Amino acid sequence: MILFEVFIGGILLGGMYGLIALGLNLQYGVARILNLSYGEFFLGGAFTAFFTIMLWKLNPMLSVFISIPIAFAMSWLIYQYMMIPLVRRSPDQDALDADVVLVTFGLFFVFQGLALVNWSGDLRGYSFLSVPVNVLGATVALNRLVAFLGACALAAAIFLVLRYTRVGAALRAITIDPVAAGLVGINVRRFSALTFAAGGALAATSGMLVSTFISFSATSGVEYTLKALIVVIMAGVGRVTGTLAAGILLGVVESLGGYLIDPSLTIAINFGLFILILLVRPTGLFTRA
């Protein structure tokens, strides 16, 4: 029975990992930019939620009205003014990746340093919707359930947009082949910039949702960047539903592994899974071979 509760907990946690990774996968899949400062946008959302409830005594969910526009605008500016020059000068994706890795690592250090200077390195957390509810016989905290449902709703919305709208069709075309997409009249730069910005906004939203049940500090951004990267690589670049599924798989493996082996080894278990997938199926679990 405890095992079942651990399993349910893993699914709820994994849904969050899926949501966190979704923004990164959009950024890498459509805009072709691997954003290693992604976790800092996540953290921005978490901190905004924290200050909303602690300073202004408001519902932390309302913080998205501040954090989403800021994350969207900052990501758009980063793409437009820092990434496009790199895209222009790179002869191929390998060269672009090398530059982007360095620049976004640089941004990560700058953002993390600024966060540490302004908000110190203390662990932050708050209590919100922390009442037990019963799910299929397992007891879970309501905030985790709300966050999980929020993650599923967002993933479904993104899936529907990509599947059934004109914009979605354009984005899917860019994911498959940006050059060919440009040839049929899609404004690749503009759509890439908007997708990159939307990815940042998703990071902030997931930060808000996660902050309701996990404490965080100014240095925990990189941990979520890594988790998101693992999920993206597990799912395959550009796969939306696959990302949610891979996130849930990671969450379940992590929870069960932590329970059955040792909770202090969760990162080791994550990386074990990650290395295994990189070596066995480097294109991802949910891609057609």
Next chain:
Amino acid sequence: MALGAIILALLPMYASNYVISIFIVLFANVALATAWAFFSGATRYISLATASFFGIGIYVLAIAHVYVPVPVALAAAAIVGFLVAAVVGLSTLRLRGVYFVVFTFGLTELIHQIINWWEINVNKTTSRYIFTDVPNVNIYETLLVIALITIVGSWYVSKIRLGFALRAIGEDETVARHSGINTTRVKVLCFALSASVMSLVGAVLALRYPYIDASIAFNNSWSFQVLIAALLGGAGRAWGPAVGAVPLVLLSDLLAGSFPHHFSIALGLCFVVIVYFLPGGVTRLILRLYHAWWAEQTKTRTH
């Protein structure tokens, strides 16, 4: 350069302890950055595993120095680093680009957690004490020799077949393989050589620590600092990373103690500046200015 080496070798007779300890950190960074560039600069496999091998060196010394003399423990560190890197390299050097970066970044975390778990659950401790009385001057001289050998060795390899093979892999791995280079052997060998220097440096620096634990040994900031030093100086030349390490170590000494967060911001800005304004590092800029100046000189002389 030989003159400079002699001056540096004699320096401890006159300099204060503080100056010596700055130079110790500098030599360590020079050796690490040169070793990093030896593999990653030529092949363009950006590795963030420096802290892994550095930490392995620290742990090997901490464990071995209890049983064997210090020089043997140092040699053991270099050998263990070589072997671990060979195993890691064999399984992961077919990953390209960002996958390799992310993998090497995660590797340090992975080793960190496993060793932490091992120490707590098997050895019932979190830290190890290091009982040695090696004077600072000996550490200084050892690291100076390691740094010089690494630079000269890296320069020498760049002139022989192995160096050409490495650069060919960096230019285009498929072409390199088709022109008859055993790319796997070259990559794994050079990755392991570079890692053994990193482990050795870690082991020598560990002689200065009274005690160590997993978070001291496997600290990712080593990986980043070394990467920036190498790129700032210019990873394409044997002496480039050494040039880059100097300002970084001075900046770190100035800021890291009292303003650690500002140092992290400065490191981040360094990354951005290198990519946008110094793609070949400072040494390329210096060489370009020097060539321009030389051309100017010869022109005026002929007129």
